[in-house]
């Protein structure tokens with residue numbers, strides 16, 4: 001995976017505030033929910049907060065339960081997750097608890113912010129990311145350089161808003177607390193801006209004492225070549241569908257999902273689905289959608305294997321079916337090998353027809369799994 005799995009975690013009042021404006025941090029969660037948060041912290045490789053939260057709350061950001069820390073160590077992990085913060089200015093209090101508790105710390109900042117932070121002698125690895133703070137570069141560094149597979153983001157609202165708007169959040173864990181703040185000066189969880197248009201998927205709701213935990217997953221595909229966390233999840237679904245294909249020695253097992261720009265699933269399919277022994281996954285999915293559906297030009301086709309460019313079993317290959325349907329974005333995990341057709345280039349055909357083709361190589365192994373017997 002090029003990025004860690006990004007889990008946003010926050011508690012809000014009934015009127016959508018993260019805090020009040022008083023000098024003390026407003027406690028929104030219940031004791032049992034604080035313990036759940038501690039458990040989530042213990043499960044991740046790194047925890048991130050913004051500089052605003054360090055200034056407002058001066059948190060330590062630890063795994064508090066000794067048995068959870070012991071379990072991490074027993075599993076060969078550091079006792080505490082890596083602590084990560086972001087600041088454009090680099091203007092941070094070197095005496096804040098964040099720097100002096102727990103395990104390793106890293107500050108991602110701008111070139112200017114790094115100059116200032118280094119001058120302050122912060123007890124952290126200071127990483128400049130250029131003139132501006134680039135979240136994609138930050139996540140890549142966490143993943144590639146620091147081996148972070150799961151990142152928990154504990155706010156504040158400025159940080160959560162950007163990660164959600166940029167399609168970089170895999171999951172939102174939101175706790176709703178039964179109280180009101182009512183102060184327009186207080187910080188809100190999400191600010192204005194450009195969010196995914198459609199509905200997120202609710203994957204869990206759980207009562208914890210007097211608060212409710214809701215877990216949501218973003219669903220909207222990226223645009224053009226840019227990849228969202230939801231793209232990866234849909235590709236994972238396509239790989240799950242590939243595993244449902246009736247086995248064959250003469251054709252690949254492939255899964256496909258068609259998703260509208262607002263994250264609505266339009267159809268899904270897989271090779272040899274139903275009573276059709278030669279149907280391809282993309283063909284099976286597209287056949288379930290009204291060709292006049294106005295969402296098709298903005299939709300994305302996820303296919304675990306690159307759509308075919310040539311086939312003997314039908315007049316039109318899948319790449320042409322996709323172009324005919326008007327879809328202009330395809331995400332795939334794996335380019336077609338020469339097993340049945342030499343030099344198949346479905347991606348080239350799609351690109352020549354004006355379609356963006358995005359390859360997610362991190363799913364290649366899963367996409368190949370049901371085809372292992374064909375690959376030698």
Ligand SMILES: NC(=O)c1ccc[n+]([C@@H]2O[C@H](COP(=O)([O-])OP(=O)(O)OC[C@H]3O[C@@H](n4cnc5c(N)ncnc54)[C@H](OP(=O)(O)O)[C@@H]3O)[C@@H](O)[C@H]2O)c1
Nearest residue numbers: 010011019050051052053087088089133155156157158159
């Ligand atoms: N209820 C909850 O679950 C919860 C959780 C966390 C926080 N909170 C509350 O949230 C409030 C703080 O939220 P906040 O939105 O003010 O702050 P924040 O999101 O914690 O941090 C914002 C700061 O992070 C840096 N930053 C973020 N994105 C950046 C970018 N793209 N480029 C450069 N720098 C960037 C900037 O630091 P510089 O200013 O140094 O440039 C910015 O001022 C506090 O009241 C806290 O209590 C509540």
